[in-house]
Amino acid sequence: MDFWERRIYYLQLFAEHLLLSLGSLLAVTFLGILLGVTVFYSSKSRKIILPLINFLYTIPSIAMFGLLIPLVGIGLKNALIVLIIYGLLPIVRSTYSGLKEVPSQLVEAAEGLGSTPIQVFKNIYFPLALPSILSGLRITVVMIVALTGLAALIGAGGLGQAIFRGLNTMNTGLIVTGSLGISLFAILGDQWIGQFEKDESLLRVISKNATKKHRNRIIFPSVLVLIAVIGALIYLNPVSSKNSETITVASKPTSEQFILGEIISQTIENNTDIKVIRKFGIGGGTTNIHPAMISGDLDIYVEYSGTAWLNVLEEILPPNNQINYETLNQIYEEKFKLKWLGLLGFNNTxxxxxxxxxxxxxxxxxxxxxxxxxxxxxxxxxxxxxxxxxxxxxxxxxxxxxxxxxxxxxxxxxxxxxxxxxxxxxxxxxxxxxxxxxxLKDDKNYFPSYEAGIVIREEIAKKYPEVEKLLSNLKGKISTEKMQQLNYEVEVEKKSPAEVAQNFLKNLKN
CATH class of the missing domain: 3.40.190.120 (Osmoprotection protein (prox); domain 2)
Known part of the structure; x- marks a missing residue:
C-alpha cells in the first residue's frame, strides 16, 4: 500500500537513477577505454595515469562528494564527476590488461603483411582485448549503479534518496524499496552488458557476420534501455525544469527538515504558479547547504539560530547564550546576501x-x-x-x-x-x-537556543516578493510541542512528510 501511494515519488527516483547511472556509464566507457589504450601505448603516461586512478579510488566515495562541493557545488555535476572517477579504474585496468595479453606473434604477423598501426589495433588488438574490456565494464556497471545511491546525499536524486529518507524517518518500506530498486538496476545492467559477451555477439555484429539471433541478443535489450531512457527524459522533462519560474527548496537529513521542507514547498505550490524543485536530505546539513545557497544552487531552507551563529558565522555566544535575531539577520544579509524570514516559533536545542x-x-x-x-x-x-x-x-x-x-x-x-x-x-x-x-536539565545553561527560521537568497526574495510574503506568514506558527508532534506522526505513525505538511497547512487555514 505504501509503495502504491508513493508510486509517483518512486517513479521519479527510478528515472533519476537510470539517467545518472547510464550517463556516467557512457562517459566512463569512452574515457576509460581511451585512457586504457593510452597507457598501453605510452609508458610515460602509464606511470602517471595508473597511480593517479589508483589513488583516487582509495578515497572514500562519500568523502569525494564532499570534497567537490566547494569546486562544483551539489547536485548533478558533482555526482557525475565522482561516478566517472570511481568507474574509471576497472575499465582502464581491463583495457590495458586485455591489450597487453594479445599474443605478440599475431601482431608481428599482421605488421609483416604490411598492416598499419591503426589496422593492427582495429583488427588484432581491439577484437582480442574486447572480452577483457567487457568484463571490466560489467564490474563498472554494478559499481556505478550502487554508488549512484550515494548521490542523493548531495541532492542529485536517485533511489538512494528513498534509502536515506527511510533512515531519517525510520520508515522500513522506503529503505527496502530503495535498496531493491538499486539491486534490480545493478542486475539488469550486468545482464545487459553480459549479452555483448555471449558467443562474441558484439564482434559478430561489428564484423557484419552476425546471424539474426546474435543481432537480436544485443539489439533487443539495447532498444529496451533506449526506450527506458527516453521515457525517463520525458517524465523528468529537464527542459521545463530549467524554466525561470523555479525555486529550489533544500532540507537537512532529518524528519523535521523533511516536514519543514514540504511545508515551504507546498505553501509556494498552493499559492503561486512557481515550480518547486525539492532537494531534501542533503548530507552534511549546514556544512553543504550553506555554500550551495551562496553559490545559487539552492534557494530556500530552514536553519537554526544557534547553528547559524556558532557554525556559520563562528561568533562567540552572548553572556546569556541568547542570540539576537535582528543581529543575525543583518550579518547574513551583509555577508552572504541571505535573508531570514522570521522564526517559526520552536526551539530545537x-x-x-x-x-x-x-x-x-x-x-x-x-x-x-x-x-x-x-x-x-x-x-x-x-x-x-x-x-x-x-x-x-x-x-x-x-x-x-x-x-x-x-x-x-x-x-x-x-x-x-x-x-x-x-x-x-x-x-x-x-x-x-x-x-x-x-x-535532563542543562543546569549550567550551556546549550544556546536553536530557533528555527526560513532562510532565502535575497535574489529570490526580490524576484518573487509573493513568496517572501507567503513564507513570512509562517512566523511563529509552529510551537516546540507542535513540531515534536509532527515528527511523531512521521517517525512513529509512519505518515509521509508530504502528508503531515499538507494536514498542517490545512489546519493552519481553519
Whole structure:
C-alpha cells in the first residue's frame, strides 16, 4: 500500500537513477577505454595515469562528494564527476590488461603483411582485448549503479534518496524499496552488458557476420534501455525544469527538515504558479547547504539560530547564550546576501536524555558525576562541532564509560537495543515521547537556543516578493510541542512528510 501511494515519488527516483547511472556509464566507457589504450601505448603516461586512478579510488566515495562541493557545488555535476572517477579504474585496468595479453606473434604477423598501426589495433588488438574490456565494464556497471545511491546525499536524486529518507524517518518500506530498486538496476545492467559477451555477439555484429539471433541478443535489450531512457527524459522533462519560474527548496537529513521542507514547498505550490524543485536530505546539513545557497544552487531552507551563529558565522555566544535575531539577520544579509524570514516559533536545542527509570539523575551535572556508569551515544556531528560535545566537556566533567559514534538516525535504535544508555537529543525529537526518555536539565545553561527560521537568497526574495510574503506568514506558527508532534506522526505513525505538511497547512487555514 505504501509503495502504491508513493508510486509517483518512486517513479521519479527510478528515472533519476537510470539517467545518472547510464550517463556516467557512457562517459566512463569512452574515457576509460581511451585512457586504457593510452597507457598501453605510452609508458610515460602509464606511470602517471595508473597511480593517479589508483589513488583516487582509495578515497572514500562519500568523502569525494564532499570534497567537490566547494569546486562544483551539489547536485548533478558533482555526482557525475565522482561516478566517472570511481568507474574509471576497472575499465582502464581491463583495457590495458586485455591489450597487453594479445599474443605478440599475431601482431608481428599482421605488421609483416604490411598492416598499419591503426589496422593492427582495429583488427588484432581491439577484437582480442574486447572480452577483457567487457568484463571490466560489467564490474563498472554494478559499481556505478550502487554508488549512484550515494548521490542523493548531495541532492542529485536517485533511489538512494528513498534509502536515506527511510533512515531519517525510520520508515522500513522506503529503505527496502530503495535498496531493491538499486539491486534490480545493478542486475539488469550486468545482464545487459553480459549479452555483448555471449558467443562474441558484439564482434559478430561489428564484423557484419552476425546471424539474426546474435543481432537480436544485443539489439533487443539495447532498444529496451533506449526506450527506458527516453521515457525517463520525458517524465523528468529537464527542459521545463530549467524554466525561470523555479525555486529550489533544500532540507537537512532529518524528519523535521523533511516536514519543514514540504511545508515551504507546498505553501509556494498552493499559492503561486512557481515550480518547486525539492532537494531534501542533503548530507552534511549546514556544512553543504550553506555554500550551495551562496553559490545559487539552492534557494530556500530552514536553519537554526544557534547553528547559524556558532557554525556559520563562528561568533562567540552572548553572556546569556541568547542570540539576537535582528543581529543575525543583518550579518547574513551583509555577508552572504541571505535573508531570514522570521522564526517559526520552536526551539530545537540540544539536550541529553536517559531512561525515565533512572530517577536519581535529573540534570547534566548529576549525569556528569555518574558518567563512568554510562555509555554515551551521539551522531558524528555532535562529537565534532565546537558547540556540542567538545565544548560541553569543558563545562561539565563528563567521563563516560564508552563513547559510541553513529549516524544521527540510528542513535535511538541503539538506545532501544541497550547498546547505549545516554543519548543526545533535540527537544523536538519524536523518539523522546516514543521511548519514554527523560530529558535532563542543562543546569549550567550551556546549550544556546536553536530557533528555527526560513532562510532565502535575497535574489529570490526580490524576484518573487509573493513568496517572501507567503513564507513570512509562517512566523511563529509552529510551537516546540507542535513540531515534536509532527515528527511523531512521521517517525512513529509512519505518515509521509508530504502528508503531515499538507494536514498542517490545512489546519493552519481553519
Amino acid at each position: 540540544y539536550g541529553l536524555a536517559i531512561s525515565k527509570n533512572n530517577s536519581e539523575i535529573s540534570t547534566f551535572s548529576e549525569l556528569a558525576n555518574k558518567s563512568q556508569e554510562f555509555t554515551f551515544g551521539a551522531e558524528f556531528d555532535f562529537f565534532e562541532r565546537s558547540d556540542a560535545f567538545p565544548g560541553l566537556k569543558k563545562v561539565y566533567p563528563f567521563d563516560f564509560k564508552k563513547l559510541e559514534e553513529m549516524d544521527i538516525n540510528l542513535r535511538y535504535q541503539a538506545f532501544e537495543q541497550g547498546k547505549i544508555d545516554a543519548v543526545d537529543v533535540f527537544t523536538t525529537d519524536a523518539q523522546i515521547k516514543n521511548l519514554n526518555l527523560k530529558v
